Amino acid sequence: MADKTVKELADMVSKTVSAVQKQLTDAGLPARGEDDLVTELEQEQLVAFLKQSHGQKEKRRISLKSKTTSTARVTGSSGKSKSVNVEVRKKKVFEKPDPNKLAEEIAAREQAALEAKKRAEEEAKKREQVKKEAEERQAATLAAMRANLGGGSSSSDKKEELSTVVVKKGSKAAAAAKEAPKKKVAQTKPKVETAAERKARETREAEEERLRQIEAETRRKQAEEAQKKTLEQMRKMAGKYSDKDPVAEVRKDEPLAEGLVGEALEESFEKERREIKRGSASTATRGRRRKGQEEREIRNRKHGLKSSQASQHKFEKPVEKIVHDVEIGEQIVVSDLAQRMAVKAREVTKLLMKMGEIVSADQEIDQATASLIVEEMGHNPIPVSDTKVEDDLQEAVEERRSNVQTRPPVVTIMGHVDHGKTSLLDKIRETKVATGEAGGITQHIGAYHVETDRGVITFLDTPGHAAFTAMRSRGAQATDIVILVVAADDGMMPQTEEAIDHARASGTPLIVAINKMDKSTADPDRVLNELTTKEVVTEAWGGDVPMAKISAKTGEGIDELLELINLQAELMELEAPTDGAAQGVVIESRLEKGRGAVASILVKKGTLNQGDLVLAGEFYGKVRAMTDETGKRVKSAGPSIPVEILGLPDTPAAGSEFLVVSDEKKAREVAEFRATRERERQLERQNKMRLESMFEQMGQDDLSFLNIILKTDVRGTLEALLAALEDLSTDEVKVKVISSGVGPIAESDVTLAESSEAVLLGFNVRADNAAKRKADEAGIDIRYYSVIYGLIDDVKAAMSGMLSPEHREKILGIAEVRDVFRSSKFGAAAGCMVVEGTIYRNKSIRVLRDDKVAFTGQLQSLRRYKDDVNEVRSGMECGLAVRGYDVEVGDKIEVFEIQEIQRTI
Numbered sequence: 001m002a003d004k005t006v007k008e009l010a011d012m013v014s015k016t017v018s019a020v021q022k023q024l025t026d027a028g029l030p031a032r033g034e035d036d037l038v039t040e041l042e043q044e045q046l047v048a049f050l051k052q053s054h055g056q057k058e059k060r061r062i063s064l065k066s067k068t069t070s071t072a073r074v075t076g077s078s079g080k081s082k083s084v085n086v087e088v089r090k091k092k093v094f095e096k097p098d099p100n101k102l103a104e105e106i107a108a109r110e111q112a113a114l115e116a117k118k119r120a121e122e123e124a125k126k127r128e129q130v131k132k133e134a135e136e137r138q139a140a141t142l143a144a145m146r147a148n149l150g151g152g153s154s155s156s157d158k159k160e161e162l163s164t165v166v167v168k169k170g171s172k173a174a175a176a177a178k179e180a181p182k183k184k185v186a187q188t189k190p191k192v193e194t195a196a197e198r199k200a201r202e203t204r205e206a207e208e209e210r211l212r213q214i215e216a217e218t219r220r221k222q223a224e225e226a227q228k229k230t231l232e233q234m235r236k237m238a239g240k241y242s243d244k245d246p247v248a249e250v251r252k253d254e255p256l257a258e259g260l261v262g263e264a265l266e267e268s269f270e271k272e273r274r275e276i277k278r279g280s281a282s283t284a285t286r287g288r289r290r291k292g293q294e295e296r297e298i299r300n301r302k303h304g305l306k307s308s309q310a311s312q313h314k315f316e317k318p319v320e321k322i323v324h325d326v327e328i329g330e331q332i333v334v335s336d337l338a339q340r341m342a343v344k345a346r347e348v349t350k351l352l353m354k355m356g357e358i359v360s361a362d363q364e365i366d367q368a369t370a371s372l373i374v375e376e377m378g379h380n381p382i383p384v385s386d387t388k389v390e391d392d393l394q395e396a397v398e399e400r401r402s403n404v405q406t407r408p409p410v411v412t413i414m415g416h417v418d419h420g421k422t423s424l425l426d427k428i429r430e431t432k433v434a435t436g437e438a439g440g441i442t443q444h445i446g447a448y449h450v451e452t453d454r455g456v457i458t459f460l461d462t463p464g465h466a467a468f469t470a471m472r473s474r475g476a477q478a479t480d481i482v483i484l485v486v487a488a489d490d491g492m493m494p495q496t497e498e499a500i501d502h503a504r505a506s507g508t509p510l511i512v513a514i515n516k517m518d519k520s521t522a523d524p525d526r527v528l529n530e531l532t533t534k535e536v537v538t539e540a541w542g543g544d545v546p547m548a549k550i551s552a553k554t555g556e557g558i559d560e561l562l563e564l565i566n567l568q569a570e571l572m573e574l575e576a577p578t579d580g581a582a583q584g585v586v587i588e589s590r591l592e593k594g595r596g597a598v599a600s601i602l603v604k605k606g607t608l609n610q611g612d613l614v615l616a617g618e619f620y621g622k623v624r625a626m627t628d629e630t631g632k633r634v635k636s637a638g639p640s641i642p643v644e645i646l647g648l649p650d651t652p653a654a655g656s657e658f659l660v661v662s663d664e665k666k667a668r669e670v671a672e673f674r675a676t677r678e679r680e681r682q683l684e685r686q687n688k689m690r691l692e693s694m695f696e697q698m699g700q701d702d703l704s705f706l707n708i709i710l711k712t713d714v715r716g717t718l719e720a721l722l723a724a725l726e727d728l729s730t731d732e733v734k735v736k737v738i739s740s741g742v743g744p745i746a747e748s749d750v751t752l753a754e755s756s757e758a759v760l761l762g763f764n765v766r767a768d769n770a771a772k773r774k775a776d777e778a779g780i781d782i783r784y785y786s787v788i789y790g791l792i793d794d795v796k797a798a799m800s801g802m803l804s805p806e807h808r809e810k811i812l813g814i815a816e817v818r819d820v821f822r823s824s825k826f827g828a829a830a831g832c833m834v835v836e837g838t839i840y841r842n843k844s845i846r847v848l849r850d851d852k853v854a855f856t857g858q859l860q861s862l863r864r865y866k867d868d869v870n871e872v873r874s875g876m877e878c879g880l881a882v883r884g885y886d887v888e889v890g891d892k893i894e895v896f897e898i899q900e901i902q903r904t905i
C-alpha cells in the first residue's frame with residue numbers, strides 16, 4: 001500500500017472525493033484536499049476505521065418480538081365504539097402428545113374418575129351418617145323430656161304415662177305433677193316447640209335434604225359426563241396418533257388439527273376443574289361465585305383472552321393459517337418475499353441470519369435461498385422464471401413454425417494443439433485458413449458450411465488451445481457430432497482427454513480422426529490403444545465409435561471421414577422446422593468500424609431473413625445485411641447454416657441465444673430486462689471485488705494477488721482468457737481480473753491499473769493516445785499479446801516468480817498512413833508520417849486498424865521521397881509498402897523487434 005492522494009483513493013474505491021474526505025475526517029485524520037497525500041499509515045488507520053464500522057454494523061443485534069399487540073376500535077352491539085386489544089402471535093408451537101404418555105394419562109384419568117366417584121359415595125355415606133346421628137339426638141332429647149315428665153318409669157312406659165298425664169287432667173297429683181314440669185318447661189320454654197312447629201321444621205328439613213340430594217346427583221352426573229367427554233377425546237387422539245408415523249407427524253402440515261385438539265383439551269379440562277370446584281363448594285354464595293368468575297377473568301386476561309371469550313365454554317374455531325403460494329423469480333428482494341408470505345421482513349432477515357446469511361430487507365437473495373425460507377415458514381415456493389416475457393415470446397415463435405425437414409449436421413473438430421484441426425478443415429474446404437494466423441492458432445470460433453458430394457456439413461471451427469475450454473464446451477452444445485482429431489505420431493494428450501469429456505458431458509457422439517497418417521512416425525494402433533483408457537473404443541477394436549485414418553496434408557481418408565459424418569447424421573435423424581421465425585446461437589461478435597456490431601450466428605430452427613427483428617442477448621435490432629462465411633451477401637439462412645449479421649446495436653456475448661421476434665415492444669422489454677440484470681450482476685461483482693481488495697489485502701500477508709486489467713479484440717477471446725486466468729489461481733497467488741473488456745486500452749484502464757496496482761494486458765488491441773500518455777507519465781507497463789499461450793505463460797511465470805529473461809517484442813516506432821497510392825511494383829503503397837520512434841526497413845511490422853491488430857508481417861519497401869532508406873525518424877514523412885496486406889488511410893504501422901528483456905510482471 002503506497003502513499004496515495006485523496007483522489008487516487010477515491011478512484012480506487014469508486015467513491016467521490018468528498019466521500020473519501022469525509023471518511024478520513026470520520027476516522028479522526030486531518031482534513032485534506034483532493035491532491036493531498038494520504039500516507040500508508042493513515043490509509044491503514046482509515047481501513048481499520050472502515051472495517052470497525054463495517055464490523056459493528058454486521059454485529060448489530062436483531063431482536064424480534066414473538067408477539068405484537070395493537071388496539072382496534074370496534075362497534076359493539078349497543079352501537080357504541082370501544083377499544084379492543086388485539087394480540088397477534090407469530091408462532092404457535094404445539095407438541096404432539098406421545099401416544100404412550102397419552103395412554104398413561106387416560107389410565108390416570110380413569111383412576112381419578114373412579115376415585116372421585118368413590119369420594120362422592122363416601123361423602124353421601126357421611127351425610128347419611130350425620131343425618132342418622134341428628135335423628136338419634138332428636139330422639140334422645142324427646143326421651144329425656146319424657147323421663148322428666150314420668151319420673152323413674154321405664155322408657156317403655158313413657159308413652160303410656162304421658163297419655164295418662166294428659167288424660168288425668170284436674171287431679172291433684174296431676175296438678176302437682178303438672179306444676180313441677182310447668183316450672184321446668186317455663187325455664188326451657190324457647191327450646192320447646194309445639195307439635196305444629198316441629199312438623200313444619202321437619203317438613204322443611206326433609207325438603208332441604210331432598211334438594212341437596214338432587215343437587216349432589218346433578219353435580220355427580222355433570223362431573224361424570226365431563227370426564228367421559230375428556231376421556232373420549234383423548235382416546236380419539238391416541239387412536240389418531242398411533243395410526244400415523246410419528247416422524248411424519250412432526251411436520252407442520254397439521255398445526256390446525258393440533259391447535260384445535262389442544263384447545264379442546266384445555267377447554268374441557270378447564271370446565272372439569274370448574275365443575276369440581278363448584279361441587280366442593282356447593283353452598284358458595286353468589287358473591288363468592290362472582291369473585292371466582294372475576295378471578296378467572298383476570299387469569300384469562302393474563303393469557304390474552306377476552307373475558308367474554310373465556311366465559312364462553314365452547315370450542316372456538318381457530319383462525320386458519322393461510323399457506324401462500326409464493327412466486328419467486330431468479331432474484332427477489334427480502335421485503336418483497338416477506339410481503340408475499342404476509343410476514344414482517346425482519347422475520348425473514350432473522351431466519352436468514354440463522355442460516356448464516358446477513359442480509360438486509362432491501363437486499364436481493366437468490367431463488368434457491370428464497371425457496372428455503374418460504375418452505376421454512378410453511379408456505380409453498382413456486383420458482384418462476386424472470387424470463388416469463390421471453391418464454392412467452394419463445395412460445396409464440398414455436399407456434400409459428402412448420403415444415404420439419406432433415407437438416408445438415410453441425411460438426412465441431414476438437415483435439416490437442418497442433419494435431420491438425422485447422423489443416424483438416426482447410427483440406428475439407430480446400431482453402432488456406434491456417435495461413436496468417438498469429439502463432440498458428442485459430443483465435444476464435446468461426447463457422448463454415450461445406451457442400452460435400454453427400455450433402456451439406458456445417459463445421460464449427462473451435463480453437464485448439466486450452467484457453468478456449470469455455471468456448472469449446474459451448475461449441476459442443478451447439479454441435480451434433482464431435483470429430484476428435486488425434487495425431488498418429490503424438491497420441492492422446494491432455495486436450496484430447498478434455499475433448500472426450502466435453503463430448504461425453506453434452507451427449508454428443510464422437511468420430512475419431514487419426515491424423516498425420518502420412519508421417520513415418522505414425523502409430524495408429526498406439527493411439528487406438530490409448531483411447532481405450534478413456535473408454536473410447538473404436539469400431540475397428542470392436543467398439544461403437546467410428547474411426548477414420550486420415551492425413552490433412554495429403555487428403556488421404558478425408559472422403560471416408562465425410563462419409564462417416566453423413567452416416568452418423570442419418571442415424572441421428574437430424575430434423576428442424578424450416579418455416580417460421582429463426583432461432584439459434586451467437587457464435588462470435590465484434591465491433592467493426594463502418595459496419596458496427598457484427599455477429600456470427602448459427603441458425604438452429606426456422607429461417608432467418610434479411611430485415612427480421614432479432615433479439616440476441618441484451619440487444620435487438622433489424623438484420624440490415626447478412627453474409628455467409630465467404631463474405632457473400634445472402635438474403636436468408638435456414639437450419640444449421642452459419643451467417644454473419646449486421647444491425648445489432650452492440651455485441652452480444654458468444655454463446656447467447658438469438659430469436660426472431662415480431663413484436664418490437666416485447667423485444668425491447670426483454671432486452672431492457674436482460675441489460676438491467678447484467679448491469680446488476682456486474683455491479684455486484686465489482687462491489688464484491690472492491691470489498692475483497694480492501695479487506696483481503698490486509699492481514700493476509702501470506703496470500704498475494706496478481707491484479708490484471710485485460711482488454712481484447714473480440715468477446716470470445718475475452719471470455720476464454722478470463723476462464724483460463726481464473727484457473728491459474730493457486731493457494732499462494734490469486735489471479736484477479738479487476739477489469740476487462742473488448743476494445744482499445746483507454747485512459748481509464750491505465751488509471752485503474754495505477755490505483756489498483758494491476759498489470760495491463762492487451763490481446764490484439766493497443767492503447768489509444770491518451771492512454772499511452774497516461775501510462776508513460778505513471779510508469780505503467782502495458783503488455784501486448786497476439787498469441788494466447790504467450791499471455792497465459794507470462795501470467796503463470798509471474799505468479800511462480802520465475803520470470804527469467806525472455807525474448808519479447810519491443811515497439812520501435814509507429815507511422816500513420818495519411819495517403820494510399822497504387823504502385824505497379826508493390827500494389828498499394830502508403831504515404832506515412834512517423835509519429836513515434838523510428839521506422840526500420842528490416843524489422844517486423846504490425847498494421848493496426850482502430851487500435852486492433854489487423855496484420856503482422858514485413859515491410860516491402862521504405863522510402864524517403866524517391867530513395868530507399870533503412871530508417872525514418874519521428875516527425876518525418878515516408879512511403880512504404882506492406883507485403884500481403886492492403887493498408888488504408890488511418891491505419892498505423894507499428895515496427896517492432898524481439899528483445900531479451902527481464903520480465904517484471
Ligand SMILES: Nc1nc2c(ncn2[C@@H]2O[C@H](COP(=O)(O)OP(=O)(O)OP(=O)(O)O)[C@@H](O)[C@H]2O)c(=O)[nH]1
Nearest residue numbers: 417418419420421422423441442464516551552553
Ligand atoms: N505431416 C502432416 N502434418 C500435418 C498434418 N496435419 C497438420 N499438420 C501440421 O501440423 C501443424 C499443426 O496443424 P494445425 O492444423 O495448425 O493444428 P491445429 O490443431 O489446428 O492447431 P491449433 O489451431 O494451434 O490448435 C501444422 O504445421 C500442419 O502443417 C498431416 O496430416 N500431416
